[in-house]
Amino acid sequence: VEPNAPSVKTEVPGPNTKNLIQETSKIQSAQAVALFCDFEKSQGNYLVDADENVLLDCFQQISSLPLGYNHPDLLETCNTAAAQSAMINRPAMAMFPNRDFPALIDKTLLKVAPRGLGQVITMACGSCSNENAFKSVFFWYMKKKRGVELPPLGDPAYESCMRNQPPGAPKLSILSFEGAFHGRTLGALSTTHSKPIHKIDVPSFDWPIAPFPRLKYPLEEFERENAAEEARCLEVAEDLVEQWKTKAPVAGLIIEPVQAEGGDFHASGDYFRKLKKMTERQGIAFICDEVQTGMAVTGRWWAHEHFEMEKSPDVVTFAKKMLTGGYYFSDEIRWDIGYRVFNTWMGDPVKLHLLEKTLKVVNRDNLVEQAGKTGKHLIGGLKQLEKLHPGVANGSRGLGTFSAIDILGEGIRDKVHKQLLQKGVLAGVCGAATMRFRPCLLFTPTHADMLVDNLDQAIRDV
Amino acid sequence: VEPNAPSVKTEVPGPNTKNLIQETSKIQSAQAVALFCDFEKSQGNYLVDADENVLLDCFQQISSLPLGYNHPDLLETCNTAAAQSAMINRPAMAMFPNRDFPALIDKTLLKVAPRGLGQVITMACGSCSNENAFKSVFFWYMKKKRGVELPPLGDPAYESCMRNQPPGAPKLSILSFEGAFHGRTLGALSTTHSKPIHKIDVPSFDWPIAPFPRLKYPLEEFERENAAEEARCLEVAEDLVEQWKTKAPVAGLIIEPVQAEGGDFHASGDYFRKLKKMTERQGIAFICDEVQTGMAVTGRWWAHEHFEMEKSPDVVTFAKKMLTGGYYFSDEIRWDIGYRVFNTWMGDPVKLHLLEKTLKVVNRDNLVEQAGKTGKHLIGGLKQLEKLHPGVANGSRGLGTFSAIDILGEGIRDKVHKQLLQKGVLAGVCGAATMRFRPCLLFTPTHADMLVDNLDQAIRDV
Numbered sequence A, B: 001v002e003p004n005a006p007s008v009k010t011e012v013p014g015p016n017t018k019n020l021i022q023e024t025s026k027i028q029s030a031q032a033v034a035l036f037c038d039f040e041k042s043q044g045n046y047l048v049d050a051d052e053n054v055l056l057d058c059f060q061q062i063s064s065l066p067l068g069y070n071h072p073d074l075l076e077t078c079n080t081a082a083a084q085s086a087m088i089n090r091p092a093m094a095m096f097p098n099r100d101f102p103a104l105i106d107k108t109l110l111k112v113a114p115r116g117l118g119q120v121i122t123m124a125c126g127s128c129s130n131e132n133a134f135k136s137v138f139f140w141y142m143k144k145k146r147g148v149e150l151p152p153l154g155d156p157a158y159e160s161c162m163r164n165q166p167p168g169a170p171k172l173s174i175l176s177f178e179g180a181f182h183g184r185t186l187g188a189l190s191t192t193h194s195k196p197i198h199k200i201d202v203p204s205f206d207w208p209i210a211p212f213p214r215l216k217y218p219l220e221e222f223e224r225e226n227a228a229e230e231a232r233c234l235e236v237a238e239d240l241v242e243q244w245k246t247k248a249p250v251a252g253l254i255i256e257p258v259q260a261e262g263g264d265f266h267a268s269g270d271y272f273r274k275l276k277k278m279t280e281r282q283g284i285a286f287i288c289d290e291v292q293t294g295m296a297v298t299g300r301w302w303a304h305e306h307f308e309m310e311k312s313p314d315v316v317t318f319a320k321k322m323l324t325g326g327y328y329f330s331d332e333i334r335w336d337i338g339y340r341v342f343n344t345w346m347g348d349p350v351k352l353h354l355l356e357k358t359l360k361v362v363n364r365d366n367l368v369e370q371a372g373k374t375g376k377h378l379i380g381g382l383k384q385l386e387k388l389h390p391g392v393a394n395g396s397r398g399l400g401t402f403s404a405i406d407i408l409g410e411g412i413r414d415k416v417h418k419q420l421l422q423k424g425v426l427a428g429v430c431g432a433a434t435m436r437f438r439p440c441l442l443f444t445p446t447h448a449d450m451l452v453d454n455l456d457q458a459i460r461d462v
Ligand code: FES
Pocket: A124, A125, A126, A127, A128, A129, A185, B124, B125, B126, B127, B128, B129, B185
């Protein structure tokens, strides 16, 4: 059973975490470790750390657990013959899939496919989902250009690609956005622009980067400015597509429905609808990265559904709370020649079995609806905090429970974040001054109140 | 219990596989599917397919299963609280590891670390293992250049890297080899040169590519030619490092101990020792990709141990049979600032639990030794085939059971491969004319005889 409230016994992180960090430091840099955990003792919204502190977890493993800790239904799945077989007989899934593969995809990924996207492929993490989405978009772009999926036999492309040279390895690009995060392998990293520490010293593709709107809050007060900002950003994006036509044509763009790692930056439905139209006008693909925003947390299954675009994005990538990585794509994007998108594992069927059960729980327990309701309640609470702490708390924003608030003042955000942790509430940070909340789908208005009350207290303390 | 022999009931692939391919084709290209499988019914060296054909599996999910199918010891692991907790509470392992993390690494990866490589980091697949190995090597190279791990605050690198531009995103390169395979995300793919279908239409880093020796068989007959070929390849590699100093300096090279996907090409210990010396002379890192060659299959834990290099490679990457991805590295390569190599999951602790048990079984059952012995027996058998089929069977080669034979003549290899499958023996292919064998560690001389006899028959049939 889930605890009723956090309970903190030591400074957080406590002595056990500190010892384990020291031990881990012998074999690798352990600077990113926040807490060592006792997952077997954790439950639902509550994470138990190595010092037996019980923490209300509003971050949930960087937003990657849909049903919190030790969900009893998932434990059931662990004990099924199908899941255990998948665990010890991990297949090369694109070459030797298990005979339940199409049925399993049908019961899982196809059940929650974005409107109009009937094609889907599994991957193992967000980075390879995005990298392979890029590849699919390059295939599609070149196919449009030459009319057939592959060049005729004997074409110089076959030889030049082996030397990493055009025409076989064409000079094409993916347009991305300032502040974006799409992963950290070299291709994905070339579209990531959230923090220098992610990028410094790593060679990069020279690809175009457009500004992402930076809206002012409260939205009601800045309607005109915000509309102008979005119009400016749209114009620069299209200008870049035009300018790069001679240098390295843009085959597609990748964008998050909410810029997460960069600082929880939102843009309006109007912006996204217009951006989609721009891609149609320019003949480039629209890749929507739902790695962090997908799986119901925003109160809709996919965050981009909030934008009510006329046509879905051409490609939607996912990972994290979906448990498996992968991407949906339209019939138009589909390629048909084997081994073009391929790797040994192509995901992990264990995750599909866990996803199957997760979808049943989400459906049975109305968790999409709950995320919407809890989110409204939570953002209401954060707005109250703005009134209580003017000039410190600002810019409360969110879709469902996918939410954030800015804590202004040099270094104050980090102090508040730390103070909140001492009270037994674990939140995330992103950008320079933002606290972000990424609870699991079991988060209720009661948990939201607990978060807001403790945050209020933490701000007072600091 | 493992069957005694293959048993084939239908044409392979049979009607059930064909139906399932059609079903799968609705949601994605299914051209790469060889067989749908019934993993729950498979056992040890024998794969049962969706048509109930029982096949002696000498390919083992693209060389990724160490203990074959449904190993009883691994099934035990599935039922432990620790593995089940890891399965349903997948952590963000570099930020919130479980309290057993350092102990688990100690019992697994450190137990089989290559000599002198005391640092190790986990990843989720071979591609991200190699991509992050590249990043680590770039960090090391830049640190050597400036004397400190990061540039001083305010350095223009911090701003330029956010725009994908030097100096923050420096023009550096990784030297790779013709015929190499290191993965298919955009960075890894820039070092992969096995087949055009892997690369065509995908933009690539313009990085240098050196020839990998192409030895002639039998080795005894071509000693002088082969030594000259290796000397030539070494010279070109060093020339490329020199030439690229002005264009995009080589920070490191990546090489497989045996070029696998490219066609099972071997080079001598002398070649590898001299290549290592060259990297030391040039101040670049030596990354050894043991994704396919690692985990005992060659009769040593790591294939590069056969080369008796004076110093270990600077970085050794792994995945596949190791169950988890990741890489070992030297103290010198180690970086110390957090979040430089980072992603949400950083591997999957379930795989570490399975690896722990796998290592116990390998040790208990003397499977390293067995791989060596079985391999000698198998290659002996393949050499017999050469005598029986002169001009058709040629170039038997291998380390342990990691072995291959060429089947000469236009299209003959593919026919033999198919015919062998009809007899109930599943092998792999690579390069243009090669059949490769990648059995699991339970493969014994008896299995090897069965493979060789059936291959003999298949060649006769074709
Ligand atoms: S790149 Fe996604 S799992 Fe390795």
